[in-house]
Amino acid sequence: xxFVYSExxxxxxxxxxxxxxxxxxxPKRRAREAQARVDTxxxxxxxxxGVLGLTIAPEYEGFGDDPSTLVPVHLAxxxxxxxxxxxxxxxxxxxxxxxxxxxxxxxxxxxGVAQGTVVLAVAYQEPNRRYHTRPMSMHATAAxxxxxxxxxxxxxxxxxxxTHWLVSARTEEGRTxxxxxxxxxxxxxxxxxxxxxxxxxxDIVFENVHVPHGALLVDGREADRVLATAIEWGIAALxxxxxxxxxxxxxxxxxxxxxRRQFGQPLAAFQALQHRLADMLVASEMALSMAYVAVAALxxxxxxxxxxxxxxxxxxxxxxxxxxxxxxxQLHGGMGMTDEMEIGxxxxxxxxxxxxxxxxxxxxxxxxxxx
Numbered sequence: 001x002x003f004v005y006s007e008x009x010x011x012x013x014x015x016x017x018x019x020x021x022x023x024x025x026x027p028k029r030r031a032r033e034a035q036a037r038v039d040t041x042x043x044x045x046x047x048x049x050g051v052l053g054l055t056i057a058p059e060y061e062g063f064g065d066d067p068s069t070l071v072p073v074h075l076a077x078x079x080x081x082x083x084x085x086x087x088x089x090x091x092x093x094x095x096x097x098x099x100x101x102x103x104x105x106x107x108x109x110x111x112g113v114a115q116g117t118v119v120l121a122v123a124y125q126e127p128n129r130r131y132h133t134r135p136m137s138m139h140a141t142a143a144x145x146x147x148x149x150x151x152x153x154x155x156x157x158x159x160x161x162x163t164h165w166l167v168s169a170r171t172e173e174g175r176t177x178x179x180x181x182x183x184x185x186x187x188x189x190x191x192x193x194x195x196x197x198x199x200x201x202x203d204i205v206f207e208n209v210h211v212p213h214g215a216l217l218v219d220g221r222e223a224d225r226v227l228a229t230a231i232e233w234g235i236a237a238l239x240x241x242x243x244x245x246x247x248x249x250x251x252x253x254x255x256x257x258x259x260r261r262q263f264g265q266p267l268a269a270f271q272a273l274q275h276r277l278a279d280m281l282v283a284s285e286m287a288l289s290m291a292y293v294a295v296a297a298l299x300x301x302x303x304x305x306x307x308x309x310x311x312x313x314x315x316x317x318x319x320x321x322x323x324x325x326x327x328x329x330q331l332h333g334g335m336g337m338t339d340e341m342e343i344g345x346x347x348x349x350x351x352x353x354x355x356x357x358x359x360x361x362x363x364x365x366x367x368x369x370x371x
Contacts, residue, residue, distance in 0.1 A: 003292055005072055013072035015049060020080030026342045029081060033198045038161045043084055043116050051077075052090040053114030056098070060110035067236070067298040071291075074237045078244025081349055083199050085119055085158035091237045093120025096166055096230035100178060100218040109164065109180070121162035122230055123153035123204055131362045133168070133227055138206070140169035140177050146212040149179065152205045157356070159202030160192035166217070167206070168227060177219035178227065179211055197352035198345065225303075232310045235357050236294035239317045242353045243291045246284040246324045249346040253277065253328045256343070267331075276331065280324045287320035308370050311363035318360050321350035 005013060023042065032039045046052055054069050056062025063069075070091070077086060094113050097106055097120070112118025126137050138151030149169055159165065165181045181188075189205040218226055254277055257268040267273055290313040297309035325347040329336040337344045354360060 003068060003071055003295075009069060009072050012050070012069075013076055016051070016073060016076035017079070019045065019049070020076055020082065024080035024082055026345070029083070029345075030198075033083065033194075036192065036194070036200065038084055038119070038158075043119075046082075046084060046086065047114070047116030051086060052116055054090070056090075056094050056110050056114045057106075060106060060114065062094075062110065062114045067233075067295050070237055070240060070295055074240035075244040075247075078241030079248040081245060081248075081345055082241075085121065085161050087234050087237045087241070088122060088157045089113055089118075089120040089162070092122050092230045092234040093164075093166060095233040096120075096122060096178070096226055097180075097217070099229055100222070100226040101180075104214070105180065105217065112163075118164060119158075119162045121156050121159045121165050121202075122227075122234075123156045123159060123165045124168045124227060124231075125154045125156070127152055127154050129154075131358045133231065134176055134224065135168045135170045138167070138169045140171050140179065142172060143210070146210060146215065147177075147179065149181070149206045149209040149211060152203065154203050155201045156204055157201055158199075159204055160190050160200060165204065166230075168223070171219060175220045176223040176227070178217040178223045179215045180217060181206075181209065181211055181215065185209055185211070195352060197348040199349075199352065228307070231357055232306065233298060235310050235314050236291070236298055238353060238356055239287070239291035239294045239313050242317050242321050242350060243284065243288040245346050245349055245353075246280075246287055246321060249324055249328045249343060249350065250277065250280050250284060252343050252346065253280070253331050256332055273331065276327055280327050283320040283323050287317050290316040304370050307366060311358075311366045311370075314358060314363045315360050315367075318354035321353050325350040 032042065050063060051073055053062035054065050054073060058064045090113060094110065097109050109118055113120060124133055126135060129136060138153065141148045153167065163183050165183060167179045167181050169177050169179060171177050187207045187209045191203045192200060195201055257273055258266050260267045293309050294313035297306045300306040300309065328343050329347050332341060332343050335341055
């Protein structure tokens with residue numbers, strides 16, 4: 001896969017960089033986070049720039065680009081710690097609907113995703129199940145007029161911001177099924193909570209919730225495959241955003257070392273600190289290279305090879321993110337963790353990346369099963 005930007009990708013990257021620099025400054029970003037909801041203006045701006053419809057087919061008002069287009073977009077979003085639900089909705093949700101939905105379901109949802117009027121969230125994690133993707137406690141029972149959903153989904157990324165949830169459930173035959181559930185459906189309770197990196201997630205309880213037959217996207221082994229595909233797309237985009245955040249963390253640290261003085265000279269003049277910055281830069285380049293591997297994996301037809309590439313990329317991204325985050329805080333000193341210092345936001349986000357969509361232990365387990 002060619003990761004040299006095309007002219008249109010270069011223009012999009014430059015436009016996004018300018019947008020992020022002006023609209024996702026630390027004060028504006030924190031003001032949005034304090035609202036505990038998606039900022040409508042910011043979301044519409046991302047939609048207008050085409051960020052939400054990149055890989056959606058043109059017949060559904062998207063651009064139909066290949067996975068390589070994720071690179072310039074999510075690197076820029078990562079640099080600005082853009083926390084709007086781009087990955088849950090426009091990457092994971094769009095991939096899942098595109099792979100599993102029928103024509104009517106795709107026509108009903110994908111144009112809205114591209115325009116920003118539909119926000120998707122993938123609800124697959126359950127209590128006491130860690131990163132297991134097959135549902136156990138969420139049940140779908142057949143009814144004459146559709147299905148009844150009963151159970152709980154945990155830590156749904158931007159679940160409270162969604163207009164529709166893509167919910168996995170266990171059928172009476174013990175098969176996985178995926179449903180589209182509008183967020184305004186009755187007999188659903190949502191508990192929205194902040195995460196330590198200033199993002200949001202939700203616990204969602206379904207109490208004998210009725211959904212029509214048309215809500216079923218897919219079931220059986222195909223449902224397991226489609227859900228795994230959506231998670232793989234999410235991991236690839238997450239690795240790219242982490243790589244963008246790492247580079248910004250390095251820039252902030254380098255600027256800080258140039259400004260702070262000790263013994264009559266800037267801290268950046270000390271060779272030992274220069275070496276530490278160099279180590280951080282090497283780690284960020286490794287993470288970026290592995291993010292490219294993850295994006296390339298999205299076009300890999302062999303499922304085992306694709307899963308291996310994705311897990312390898314996630315492991316290296318987590319390792320590099322933790323190293324760069326810790327080094328950045330150490331070089332800033334204790335004040336780096338205070339609310340006044342922007343570097344603390346990047347440290348928290350890079351730490352959270354390791355936990356999202358499967359932690360390092362989980363991805364080592366996946367690699368062991370594929371060995």
